[in-house]
Amino acid sequence: MKKFLLLVLACLALVACSNDDNTTNSDIDYSKLPQEFPFSILKTLNGVNIINGGFGSGATAHPAQKEEFYVITDRAPNVAYSNGIKILVPDFTPTIMHFKINASGNIEVIKYIKLKNPSGQPITGLPNPVGMGSTGEVAYAADGSVLGTDNYGLDSESIVAAKDGTFWVSDEYGPHIVHYNADGVELERISPIGVNTGTRKLPAVFAKRRPNRGMEGMCMTPDGKMLVGTMQSTMYVPTKALATNTTLTRIVTFDLATGQTKQYLYKQDGGASDSVCDITPISNTEFLVIERDGNFGSVGGLKKVYRINLSNASDVSGTDLTAVDGMKINGKTLEQSTWDEINTAGLKPVTKTLAVDLVSKIGYEHDKFEGIVYLGNNKLVVFNDDDFGVADDGAGNPKTKTLPKTGKQDKGTMYIVDIQ
Incomplete structure (x- = not known):
């Protein structure tokens, strides 16, 4: 069985964030932690080992079993190239890993679930074609040849495990919210109005997401x-050149019974190069949200979690969900407007307070801190995306992704930290 490297820095009892019960589970033995598990190698390319990693782009707790979790990969091992990316393993299928901390205190992989199209065939991480979620992404093979597209392709970034055994996954293409059954077969794909998938829709403005930041x-x-979704960065509304408020991003909610959506503004501390990543619930209105940059934590990276509340925030949906530029203020889109203009219009972003700074708290070393699960009692599980152990050498080729402090290949790691 393929294994996933997880490092747990504290011996604490785990509680699934989706449970109403926030009591700790004291029946699990954590005395053997921390533990390290080897990865298998997917492929060796130009002497670089591409590992069977990537788990940590998103994370969620099992809705009933407090000691069990799910983590998900993104689209595939890749590096930047030309006007797009090289996908180093083109037939890679975005995958969910189900694991647990067993009665002996060991981290144990239960199974891998590959995502599949409605016919039950494995999907890829290749971009969608025009009209089905593309904003012009081009995928190349390792040799630079152009790859095709996939109608059901997904750049998966987050995961929810529902109580009925199904999964909800969001991505960076469409952006799509996709419902999968317990075996990973697609049941429904929810995309912005104007994107040719599914019948239930997100507001049209979300199709203007920034490429690779859905x-x-x-x-x-x-x-x-x-469902509550966070956009990674300022969307290009109305255009890339005119979307000047680079600290503004959006949160969207989707009522599973009615399909009704609401939108809220989120004010980032950083700017255009920084990211709002995973979100985990504390209550029906209060959440924890990641803000990070792209630097390694050990060289001054921004790795923070904020506690946010939607209760007093303004719904900025506007009256026409088909409007590709969304709500406007004095003829300007929200992304064109300054925060002073937004405040003068009476629109309030979500409130936020710092919950934890991982660099100062635990000396967090990784760059891509992308998955969080709230355990209750101010305990938080944190995962990093290791990028399958590869990085871009600056010329469109892979190199080994190493941690600057230790010099070791970056591998998926699980931490448990206290928050404020």
């Missing part, structure tokens, strides 16, 4: 009624 985070409220 719906990076998503969770379900504890009552099971609502």
Whole structure:
């Protein structure tokens, strides 16, 4: 069985964030932690080992078993190239890993679930074609030849495990929210109005997401009624050149029973190069959200979690969900407007307070801190995306992704930290 490297820095009892019960589980033995598990190698390319990693783009707790978790990969091992990316393993299928901390205190992989199209065939991480979620992404093979597209392709970034055994996954293409059954077969694909998939829709404005920065985070409220998604960065509304408020991004909620959506503004501390990543619920209105940059934590990276509340934030959906530029203020889109203009219009972003700074708290070393799960009692599980152990050498080729502090290949790691 393929294994996933997980490092747990504290011996604490785990509680699934989707449970209403926030009591700790004291029946699990954590005395053997921390533990390290080897990865298998997917492929060796130009002497670089591409590992069977990537788990940590998103994370969620099992809705009933407190000691069990699910983590998900993104689209595939890749590096930047030309006007797109090289996908180093083109037939890679975005995958969910189900694991647990067993009665002996060991981290144990239960199974891998590959995502599949409605016919039950494995999907790829290749971009969608025009009209089905593309904003012009081009995928290349390792040799630079152009790859095709996949109608059901997904750049998966977040995952929710529902109580009925199904999964909800959001991505960076469409952006799509996709419902999968327990075996990973697609049941429904929810995309912005104007994107040719599914019947239930997100507002049209979300199709103007920035390439490779779509719906990076998503969770379900504890009552099971609502999905809450975070866009990674400022969207290009109305255009890339005119979207000048680079600290503004959006949160969207989706009522699973009615399909009704609401939108909220989120004010980032950083700017255009920084990211809002995963989100995990504390209550039906209060959440924890990742803000990070692209630097390694050990060389001054921004790795913070904020506690946010939607209760007093303004719904900025506007009256026409088909409007590709969304709500406007004095003829300007929200992304064109300054925060002073937004405040003068009476629109309030979500409130936020710092919950934890991982660099100062635990000396967090990784760059891509992308998955979080709230355990209750101010305990938080944190995962990193290791990028399958590869990085871009600057010339469109892979090199080994190494941690600057230790010099070791970056591998998926699980931490448990206290938050404020």
